[in-house]
Amino acid sequence: MAELKFIGGYPEYMRKLIDVVNQTRPKRRDYTPKAMTMQERDEVLKVHPDYAPGGKRTISIGPNKGDTAPNEVADLLEAYPLITGTEIDPTKPDFSVDLLIIGGGLAGTSAAVWAHQKGVAREKILLVNKLRHGDANSIMAEGGTQAADRVNDSPARHFLDAIGGGHFTNKPDVLRALVGDAPLIMKWLNELGTMIDRESDGSFVEKAGGGTSRRRMHACKDYTGLEELRVIRDEFKNRAIPYLEYYPVIEFLTDENRVTGAVLYNLETGDYKIVQAKATILATGGFGRLHIRGFPTTNHYGATCDGVVLAYRAGSRLRDTDTVQYHPTGAAYPQQIIGLLLTEKLRSMGAQPVNKDGEAFVFPLEPRDVEAASFIRECYVKNNGIATPTGMRGIWLDTPLIEMKNGVGTIEKSFPGMLRMFRRFDIDIRKDPVLVFPTLHYQNGGVETDPWGKTNIESLWVAGEVSGGVHGKNRLMGNSTLDCLVFGRRSGISVAEYLKSNPQQGKLTLEHLKGYVKALQEAGIKTARKAPILLPDYRGKAVLARMIDVL
Amino acid sequence: MSQKDSSIMDKIAESNKSVVTGIDEKDIEHWITISILGSEYKVPAGLTIMQAMEFAGYRFIRSCGCRAGFCGACTTVYRIEGDYRLKTAMACQTRVEDGMYLTQIPFTPAERATYDVNKLSPGIEPFLMHYPEILRCLGCNACTKACPQDIDVMEYIAAGKRGDVTLMAELSFDCIQCGLCAIRCPAELAQYNYAQLARRLHGKYETPIPDHLKKRVEEIEQGKFEEELNELMNTSTEELRKRYTSRDIEKS
Numbered sequence: 001m002a003e004l005k006f007i008g009g010y011p012e013y014m015r016k017l018i019d020v021v022n023q024t025r026p027k028r029r030d031y032t033p034k035a036m037t038m039q040e041r042d043e044v045l046k047v048h049p050d051y052a053p054g055g056k057r058t059i060s061i062g063p064n065k066g067d068t069a070p071n072e073v074a075d076l077l078e079a080y081p082l083i084t085g086t087e088i089d090p091t092k093p094d095f096s097v098d099l100l101i102i103g104g105g106l107a108g109t110s111a112a113v114w115a116h117q118k119g120v121a122r123e124k125i126l127l128v129n130k131l132r133h134g135d136a137n138s139i140m141a142e143g144g145t146q147a148a149d150r151v152n153d154s155p156a157r158h159f160l161d162a163i164g165g166g167h168f169t170n171k172p173d174v175l176r177a178l179v180g181d182a183p184l185i186m187k188w189l190n191e192l193g194t195m196i197d198r199e200s201d202g203s204f205v206e207k208a209g210g211g212t213s214r215r216r217m218h219a220c221k222d223y224t225g226l227e228e229l230r231v232i233r234d235e236f237k238n239r240a241i242p243y244l245e246y247y248p249v250i251e252f253l254t255d256e257n258r259v260t261g262a263v264l265y266n267l268e269t270g271d272y273k274i275v276q277a278k279a280t281i282l283a284t285g286g287f288g289r290l291h292i293r294g295f296p297t298t299n300h301y302g303a304t305c306d307g308v309v310l311a312y313r314a315g316s317r318l319r320d321t322d323t324v325q326y327h328p329t330g331a332a333y334p335q336q337i338i339g340l341l342l343t344e345k346l347r348s349m350g351a352q353p354v355n356k357d358g359e360a361f362v363f364p365l366e367p368r369d370v371e372a373a374s375f376i377r378e379c380y381v382k383n384n385g386i387a388t389p390t391g392m393r394g395i396w397l398d399t400p401l402i403e404m405k406n407g408v409g410t411i412e413k414s415f416p417g418m419l420r421m422f423r424r425f426d427i428d429i430r431k432d433p434v435l436v437f438p439t440l441h442y443q444n445g446g447v448e449t450d451p452w453g454k455t456n457i458e459s460l461w462v463a464g465e466v467s468g469g470v471h472g473k474n475r476l477m478g479n480s481t482l483d484c485l486v487f488g489r490r491s492g493i494s495v496a497e498y499l500k501s502n503p504q505q506g507k508l509t510l511e512h513l514k515g516y517v518k519a520l521q522e523a524g525i526k527t528a529r530k531a532p533i534l535l536p537d538y539r540g541k542a543v544l545a546r547m548i549d550v551l
Numbered sequence: 552m553s554q555k556d557s558s559i560m561d562k563i564a565e566s567n568k569s570v571v572t573g574i575d576e577k578d579i580e581h582w583i584t585i586s587i588l589g590s591e592y593k594v595p596a597g598l599t600i601m602q603a604m605e606f607a608g609y610r611f612i613r614s615c616g617c618r619a620g621f622c623g624a625c626t627t628v629y630r631i632e633g634d635y636r637l638k639t640a641m642a643c644q645t646r647v648e649d650g651m652y653l654t655q656i657p658f659t660p661a662e663r664a665t666y667d668v669n670k671l672s673p674g675i676e677p678f679l680m681h682y683p684e685i686l687r688c689l690g691c692n693a694c695t696k697a698c699p700q701d702i703d704v705m706e707y708i709a710a711g712k713r714g715d716v717t718l719m720a721e722l723s724f725d726c727i728q729c730g731l732c733a734i735r736c737p738a739e740l741a742q743y744n745y746a747q748l749a750r751r752l753h754g755k756y757e758t759p760i761p762d763h764l765k766k767r768v769e770e771i772e773q774g775k776f777e778e779e780l781n782e783l784m785n786t787s788t789e790e791l792r793k794r795y796t797s798r799d800i801e802k803s
Contacts, residue, residue: 038796049563052556132624135616149767152801156779164795168788176780183767190760193668193751195720203761213800223725226621230728231754234747238665246612267612291571294564300617336599336646338570340619380559392566416725420700421620424644535610538573543608 009334009427014435017356017386021396021433024358029404032352035363041370047381048373049293049438050323050473059321061519062312069321072290076309079529080517082250085510088263090253093276093508098124098499100262100277102249102307105136106225106481107464108283109232110488111495112241118496122241126275128264130248130284130302130534134233137285137300137465138484141225142343142417143209144217145189145485146478147182150206153214155179162479165211165367166472169320174470174487177451178479181486186218188489194231195220197414207348209477211367217478222343222417225481247273248306248534251513252280252314255506259314259460263510267534278503279459279495282307283488286443286465289536292324295440296339306532307466311447313516316455316462320445323473328353328371330439332394334425339439342397342418344368344477349414350405354396354433355384369474372438379437386435394435403430442480444471453491459503461495463487574598574606586652600627600642600653613657620644623729626699629653639697639731659730661741666748673752675714682745685711687738694732694742700725704732704742711745719746720753 005012036044045051056068059077069077099115101108104127112127129135148158158179163170186204190196197205197219206215220227236243246267253261253276261276284307288299297303312318329342347353347364353371355361355378362374375395379385385393399418403410411419411430422429446468453461464484471479564571569578574595581596585603592607601615616624625642632650642655664681671677678685685708694704707722723746732742770776783791 035800038792047556047559049560052560054557054560131616132622135622135624137617140617140619140621149764151763154779155771155776156783157798159780159783160791160795160798163791168791168795172784176784180771180776180780183764183771186764187760187768190758190764191755193753193755195724195750195754195758198758198761202758203763208801213798215801221724223621226727227724227750230747231751234751235668237663238667240665291567293560294567294571296567296570298619300619300622301611301615335569335597336602337619337644338567376559376563380562390566390569417621420725421644424620425646535612537610538602538605539608539610540576540606541573542576543606544573547608 006426008432009422009425010432011389014386018432020356020358021354021398024354025398025401025404028352028360028398029401031360033360033363036366036370044370044373044377047376048369049295049326050369055293056322060523060525063315063317064321067321070292070324072292073287073305073321075529076305076531076533077312078520078525079527079531080520081313081513082530082532083263085513088272090263090274090508090510092274093261094273095126095275097126097275098278099495100275100280101125101127101283102262102280103136103283103285104129104133104243105283105285105464106138106229106232106484107488108281109229109236110485111281111283111463111492113232113236113239114489114492115496116239116241118493120496120499122239125241127241127243128247128249129243129245130306132245133243134229135300135302136229137288137303138225138481139229140298140300140341141481142222142341143345143348144207144219144224144478145228145481146209146212146216146476147186147218147482148179148214148216149183149186149204150214150216153216155182157214158182158216161212162476163472165476166474169472171319171469173451174449177490178470178482178486181489182482185482185485185489189228189231192231192235195227197221207345208365209348210344210365210371211476217345217348219345222345222415228481228485249310250532251510252310253508253510254314254512255509257315258458258506260506261508274508276505276508278505279461279498281453281461281463281491281495282311282447282466283463284466288440292440295326295438296330297440298327298330298339298341299440302535304533304536306534307462308446309531311455311460311462314457314460314512316457316460317448318445319448319468320473323444324440325368325442325444325475326372326438327441328368328375328438329397329436331434332392332437333388333435335390336425337421338392340421341439341441342434342436346397346399346402346415346418349410350402352398352401354398356386357384367474367476375436375438388435392437394437396433397436398433399429400431400433442475444468444473444475451490452494453487454494461491463491574602583647583649585647588654594647598647600640600645600647601625603647604642614642614655618643621727623727626656626729626731627653628656639699641699641729656730656734659733661730661733661744663741663744664748668751668755671752673716673756677748677752678711678714678745681748684740685745688712688740689738691737693735693737697731697735699729699731700727702726707746708740708742711749716749716752717757719749723750
């Protein structure tokens with residue numbers, strides 16, 4: 001390939017295609033394709049990675065034996081533990097606490113603050129992080145948080161939007177908790193001092209999201225998760241609650257049907273620590289870094305499904321393991337940012353998906369799975385996509401339309417993050433459209449809970465993306481930060497209540513591993529695979545081929 | 552049809568290979584040389600610093616977080632051979648250049664006050680009480696030059712010295728708390744921690760809870776929506792589907 005000539009961040013051939021988009025923009029300004037009917041949705045979903053054949057298999061052991069899951073997830077459930085139990089002594093705890101929280105994103109950090117607020121002594125809480133406190137998908141949430149707090153809206157409407165978007169598979173009692181608590185969460189965020197976007201009269205700026213029937217998306221520019229997390233983390237630090245960094249949990253400790261603590265692993269020194277805890281909240285996030293079906297991802301470096309693996313081994317029931325959320329608008333160009341998130345809020349504010357002929361081919365705010373599938377169809381069935389220099393195909397997201405509709409300056413004010421991300425690669429999203437393609441975004445399913453985050457295991461709660469049920473088989477925009485905040489709060493309160501009943505500390509054993517390994521062997525699973533994997537590996541192939549271990 | 556759908560998935564996976572499983576040398580045409588912590592490596596042109604370090608064989612534990620420019624974990628400082636200027640970057644959002652020599656700063660030692668936001672009010676007092684060193688700012692602008700988010704750090708510190716919490720909060724809003732400002736500051740400030748305090752004061756006291764939210768929270772506490780939600784919990788999927796498809800959509 002000859003050296004490509006770039007003009008304003010794009011190679012010459014893409015420039016010519018952008019001219020087509022520019023030409024049709026004035027006509028598209030007042031035109032929006034119609035939303036799909038339920039039948040049309042079902043039809044297009046056939047090319048969605050969840051429904052296209054292949055990529056999945058039946059889970060062969062454990063409480064969800066017989067359910068289907070992506071191969072990449074089944075691989076981790078059907079893998080051997082990192083420790084056998086003989087190399088460590090679990091009976092001598094290094095930390096003895098009432099509440100162990102695993103994961104310091106929005107869910108885990110909120111849980112800690114609320115448990116403390118409700119009377120758990122700060123020194124009786126320990127929050128452990130695999131990476132730094134706050135290295136989580138939460139911090140990357142861009143678009144917003146849903147809460148039905150306007151006069152023409154209600155929690156019931158929010159419920160209906162979410163359950164329809166989730167194909168009527170959401171667990172109703174937890175969904176009810178989500179929508180009912182949402183306004184309380186906005187109040188809490190405001191009281192803590194979160195900078196939520198305001199209209200000139202002081203009311204919240206609220207926008208629509210894919211699949212919402214009312215405008216109820218609250219944003220902090222396009223840094224919503226960053227702002228929410230840094231405020232709650234600041235509050236956490238002001239309360240001086242103890243925490244550890246670079247200490248992932250590699251196994252739970254159990255006593256019959258109870259989680260009684262965990263084995264921590266120091267990622268830098270390689271030694272282990274034992275925590276004993278009367279209650280545990282698991283808030284480890286999702287699985288984007290498993291790159292399901294070979295998709296790039298929006299997720300942070302540590303999103304490797306650890307929590308689901310740990311909980312499943314200890315006997316937790318999972319649900320909705322068969323679906324994965326692909327966000328419609330991941331970056332497809334330039335190469336350096338492939339897969340990174342372009343917030344749905346861009347479409348909420350008027351950006352339109354456009355094909356190579358400059359046509360708006362889909363309603364911009366379908367639920368995410370429908371919107372993503374329509375992009376795949378446009379690129380790979382109708383062949384109306386735009387090829388990138390690295391061989392991907394993508395769809396234009398016509399961002400200049402935002403300013404045509406809302407006025408010059410809107411992008412700088414509402415999307416500083418997006419503007420900055422592309423400017424770093426010489427692209428000005430105010431003047432030129434950007435190329436997008438679906439990217440692996442969210443773990444829809446996970447550990448099943450009741451409305452207070454409690455699992456079927458006594459003394460184990462879960463909160464946030466690691467849980468399953470509240471979103472059913474497809475999550476709507478703005479319900480993930482909300483999920484973390486609602487169930488972080490609820491699990492923290494619920495544990496504080498539980499601790500008031502003065503539960504006894506159970507024994508510290510790894511007995512559950514014996515049963516799990518036996519089940520693996522009985523199912524005939526012969527593999528060198530071990531889990532949790534903790535981190536992905538992107539090292540160059542040539543280096544890996546020559547790597548030796550001598551030290 | 553099903554055969555076709557599965558080959559679509561294969562095509563997509565194939566086109567994403569380099570991002571998902573690491574870069575294969577045979578796909579690379581253009582190479583450059585960079586130096587990581589003083590050792591030279593030949594790496595493909597066009598990668599980010601983070602991707603290039605991984606290609607060279609580094610597997611990150613520290614200095615890698617969200618990989619998308621939001622978390623401030625991958626703070627990097629570098630020079631280009633032949634240029635005296637010291638540059639700063641987030642490794643996940645910056646392209647490698649030929650002749651770049653770099654190091655990363657995985658952690659920033661910086662003082663952070665412990666306070667109760669409920670007992671403070673906007674103005675100069677919280678800063679004098681918790682961060683009096685803010686007055687040591689020399690106005691040298693090293694912080695602003697170091698900021699990978701292009702925030703006017705010096706300007707927001709000046710606002711803080713005047714007790715202008717509003718301006719400090721607004722100017723610092725895009726801060727990812729990477730700590731580069733604090734590392735470069737000759738007056739030894741920890742600017743990003745002061746900005747966090749300013750934003751919380753602004754969010755809490757200068758943008759109070761709006762009336763429409765107050766009203767909604769009251770309604771929830773009075774149980775106004777309980778009946779409606781109870782009813783939904785016991786509604787059949789068929790009926791829910793009917794209500795969902797016939798619900799009116801507010802114009803965005």
